[in-house]
Amino acid sequence: MSNSSNSTSEQSTPTPAQDVLVIGGGMAGLAGALALRENGASVTLVENAPAFGEVGAGLQMAPNASRVLKRWGLLDKALDIGVQPKHLVFRDAVTGEELTRQSLGAEFEERYGAPYVVIHRSDLHRILLEACQENGVTLLNGVFVEKVETEGEKARAYAANGDIYEADAVLAADGLKSTLRKAVAEDAPVPSSYVAYRGTVPITDATPKADLEDVIVYLGPNCHLVQYPLRKGELLNTVAVFKSASFERGEEQYGGVDELEEAYKDCVPAVQDALKNLATGIRWPMYDKNPIENWVSGRMTLIGDAAHPMLQYLAQGACQALEDAAVLQEVTQGTVFTEAGIDASAWEGAFRDFNEARAGRTARIQRTARVWGESWHVSGLARTLRNLLFKSRGDGNFQYNDWLYGQSGEGVPSVEAKSTKALAN
């Protein structure tokens, strides 16, 4: 690795070539690195931050994502530290009335081939990070890649510190505010006008018992609140998301903590009390982008939020990053990774296959997350209709889950992927 220059000039000496360079050390980058390493690639992952880690609080891992962990032999680790909630419960935030519930027990797990798990983001991140380390992914911090040359014999990634990385293929996993997405789209994040605050607090004897077993979502006009337990029931996770009045007024730093109480003033005491659990030091304005069809530029593909940033209402951001990695693992088997060894000329085609397999599904999830979120925040007649609709749904009714959690479908990773690792190494 060259440290001799802080420019991106051609004079820099490239680092020793690897098969795959992954740019970004979030969920998508780690999962993508692990998936291709599992296939037998030599993988280097570079991350801009000075250390690997995750900010944030809880994360809901639906079965479509826990199936991927299961494939990689990591599900037990997630279950050791996470919680399997008994139900997903929706309540009206103004009346407290229960609107609908989905049991997450044996029938659910059997139908979808894996359990519903809630886990601290940092715990899932650490599980993936350790798996990368144990499997020999090279992990580098403090590297900000500004640009990638994606055409030619090798892709070349230019870091802000002057380093240049050569690789046969690049995964651009640099998230919502992706720098590398510019290679295929010039779009900026779309603000949703909603802001989230999160928090985890220790569970005590005073914590309402019901909050310890379920994922509970309170739906209110222009706001909602989510609660569930973490760390084997030691922590209570709370997320409050509300429409910012100051965003509507056009202010740049919108959704300050001063707006919190007002946003929930019509809600039941259980919701208002839960606001005390929030860590108000970090404000999370919620963004997504419109779906785009093409994620691939030559030897580079976008993956995770860089490819399909979505609003959080379906809790699928991390889940879709895991799905991306699993499908990438599949499409490169038998193409890039063959019985005869690695065929570096097959990367571009494999990336296009990956893109084609995944873009439809992730676009649907991006769009559905927007509408689903809208339906959480309605008032007046639409709220009446929403509540009647939710209440009309029987617990055993999987029609709203199958498309997302089901084990088959366009772009859904196979349940059991055959490993070509032994062949490719």
Next chain:
Amino acid sequence: MSNSSNSTSEQSTPTPAQDVLVIGGGMAGLAGALALRENGASVTLVENAPAFGEVGAGLQMAPNASRVLKRWGLLDKALDIGVQPKHLVFRDAVTGEELTRQSLGAEFEERYGAPYVVIHRSDLHRILLEACQENGVTLLNGVFVEKVETEGEKARAYAANGDIYEADAVLAADGLKSTLRKAVAEDAPVPSSYVAYRGTVPITDATPKADLEDVIVYLGPNCHLVQYPLRKGELLNTVAVFKSASFERGEEQYGGVDELEEAYKDCVPAVQDALKNLATGIRWPMYDKNPIENWVSGRMTLIGDAAHPMLQYLAQGACQALEDAAVLQEVTQGTVFTEAGIDASAWEGAFRDFNEARAGRTARIQRTARVWGESWHVSGLARTLRNLLFKSRGDGNFQYNDWLYGQSGEGVPSVEAKSTKALAN
């Protein structure tokens, strides 16, 4: 009857007294007159128009109303001329997709004690009119009552032509634009911004077969269209109701026929084609009023639309007039009409009982009709929620019908009323 004066001065000679004076010859007036005549009262009904009759097209008589006809022995006449539709079907007007259907067959009829019947308004009106005539109700045309003195030994009604009518009790059945309601409330009709056009056309071989068996309601953004057969399937009835753009602009003569086509421009061809069936000579702006608690002033009570004008979305205007009459029949039995004869001093108490029994139910229907109508005309997310809600409803699900059509409940007429006619006469 005195024709000597066109003032309402005390010098006029009252007409010979009757027990009951009914003011207004619409459905409510005829039904009220018949109900009290059945109990044994001598009844005079006065109507402003030069002849008795009804404008308008079809009318849906739900079982809560056909039960009242059954009580009076008039249901067979209604069935002879009307149609028993097989289903009530809701469709999305933009896609044509069926959203939900209610079978109106044997199970429905048994549950609610009477059939669902659609009938031409003029046919139902004639059936009630003939029953009044046959039972000895005195019917007078061309009499406009401007004012009623409701206190004292007798009520005195002052007509515009100078005539004065004395009666023990007065039913004010002068409709939506009731003059007599001023005795208890000073409220004006509330415009809904929607305008209806109606029409009946002969059914031909070209008429789509499905339209001949069901009541079909097409729900569109800011518009809807209703179709059903009349007269044993010889006529097709069509009602188109849309939000008037010129009302929104503040124009007084809003909802002209020029707005029709534009209002339905996004609808399926079946809906657009049906607009040709409308009689465009009469424009029906849709009004209601807010519920009021008190309908009684001394010896006079409001009844029908004069008491509780409602939007048409539940098709309950005429039905509630029939329910009013049936409950009035009940509360006056044993109070006004006793084994010992008629106790004229009991009228005020009986009217208050009637008012108390009925005001809650009719207020609920007035309010529900507004919301129900709103839900028909939504667009965007609310339309998506409405459609999902409607589609989630099973045909055998009576939860949305029981409160309205059910045979028991606060303010619902008894299924079998005991007749005191024999006693009172």
